[in-house]
Amino acid sequence: MKVFVYFIGKPKDAHANAMATEYVKRTSHYAPCTMTEIRLDRFDLWAKHPTAKKILMDPAGVALDSNSFAQIFSKAEMLGHDLVFAIGGHDGHPEEWRKKADMLISLSSMTMPHELARTVLAEQIYRAFTILRGHPYPR
Numbered sequence: 608m609k610v611f612v613y614f615i616g617k618p619k620d621a622h623a624n625a626m627a628t629e630y631v632k633r634t635s636h637y638a639p640c641t642m643t644e645i646r647l648d649r650f651d652l653w654a655k656h657p658t659a660k661k662i663l664m665d666p667a668g669v670a671l672d673s674n675s676f677a678q679i680f681s682k683a684e685m686l687g688h689d690l691v692f693a694i695g696g697h698d699g700h701p702e703e704w705r706k707k708a709d710m711l712i713s714l715s716s717m718t719m720p721h722e723l724a725r726t727v728l729a730e731q732i733y734r735a736f737t738i739l740r741g742h743p744y745p746r
Contacts, residue, residue, distance in 0.1 A: 630729035642725065661709050
């Protein structure tokens, strides 16, 4: 299983970027994980990852606790699926992406900057693996 995190929009805050990068690095101890900026006009999530489970971060998505989020990873590992997460730009995700997504997840009902959303998602991905592996981090 591999984990891909894509985000729309240029990262601006170096401190937030460093935090997100650190969690991606930590996650890579459990599974290959990358975080990449994309441009909607040059990237097709479905063509790039045809068999992966595609999960969009969306304010209208389902709110999950960390243990429920970890179960997404458990199932993907069991089935041998890659996981693709996408964080939308200031206008969210294109409607056609939202319709085709396997799942919409809300990080919070509050609005937050993209850098913070990436950091929160990266930390929750790392937390999911530590929960599944019985690591003391999530206590």
